[in-house]
Amino acid sequence: MSSIATITIRPGAVERRAADAKDDGTLARQRIEPASAAGQGVPRWLRRLSGPILLVLLWHVASQTGVLPGEVLAGPSTVIGSAAKLIGTGELQDAMVISLGRALAGLAIGGSIGVALAVLAGLFRLGEDFVDATMQMLRTVPNVALIPLLIIWFGIGEAPKIALIALGTAFPLYLNVYAGIRNVDSTLIEAGRTLGLSRAAMIGHVVLPGALPNALVGLRYSLGIAWLALVFGEQINATAGIGYLMANAREMFQTDVIVVCLVVYALLGLGVDFTVRTLEKVFLAWRPAFSGT
Known part of the structure; x- marks a missing residue:
């Protein structure tokens, strides 16, 4: 019966521990264990939760001891009751569904425009000459400054809210997809030409597969900006949505409802970011990446 050896790989050194080693020269089977997996007793999901849990505990203690008055910021128990x-x-x-619909609609419009322009500018020099300078100029204009114009152009309904989100999400996707296309390894291009691939x-x-990692990074940036634009957009005469709840709570000095709305914004953003991270694992499984030590 062959013995089993465990090898733990560490930077600069290799430690081998053999169990029931035989002296007859029989080759032992070996099991490789990454050094990053050794000695991790606490699950990673628990370590990731420790920060938010500690923050909530500090918030609760500050509220109970009077360090943080209720009129300044309601305590966790009050916020949970309001939720x-x-x-x-x-x-x-209902507010979550409406706000999520606005964010996704704006992202779909702005993202489609940003990706289409990035592909045009990235693949063709003529497209770059016509598109890139204009996009680089417009992306420096603060989106919030465009709210008066959007109201004049589209009124005070849903259109200006979605347009504001679309404007905010188009530029990160454009920049990242454009950079991804232009940074594709030239050796891969030469290999494709050698193999006789058509254009x-x-x-x-x-x-496009080489630009996919940058595109997914741009999507994550765009989702973050979508929630920021949504907060501003829902202040434009909104009659429903999370921003509408926040506006009413602000008028009534209800800090507990405001905190509930902020938490909902954060959870929605975390949810869509988790979705993109899952897409990265699926579509970029071919690309080895450093995951920390």
Whole structure:
């Protein structure tokens, strides 16, 4: 029976521990263990939760001891009670659906425009000459400064809110997709030409897959900006949504409802970011990446 050896790889050194080693020269089977996996007793998900939990505990202690007065910021227990009331009446769920719909609609419009322009500018020099300078100029204009114009152009309905989100999400996707296309390894391009790939095949099998990592990074940036733009957009005469709940709570000095809305914004953003991270694991499984030590 062959013995089993465990090898733990560490930077600069290799430690081998053999169990029941035999002296007859029989080759032992070996099990490789990464050094990053050794000695991790606490699950990673628990370590990731420790920061938010500690913050909430500090918040609770400050509220109970009077260091943080209720009129300045309601305590966690009050916030949880307000959230339960809003969930019980259905207001919170309806607001979440409406706000999420606005954010996704704006992202779909702005993202489609940003990606299309990035592909045009990245693949063709003529497209770059017509598109890139204009996009670089417009991206420096603060989106919030455009709210008066959007109201004049689209009124005070849903259109200016979605347009504001679309403007905010178009530029990160444009910049990252454009950079991804232009930074594709030239050796891959030369290899494709050597294999006789057509221009369409080169774009479909080499250029666009090579730009995908940058595109997903741009999508994560765009999602973050979408929530920021949504906060401002829902202040434009909104009659529903999370921003509408926040505006009403601000008028009534209800800090507990404001905190509930902020937490909902954060959770929605965390949820869509988790979705993009999952897409990265699926579509970029071919690319080894450093995951920390």
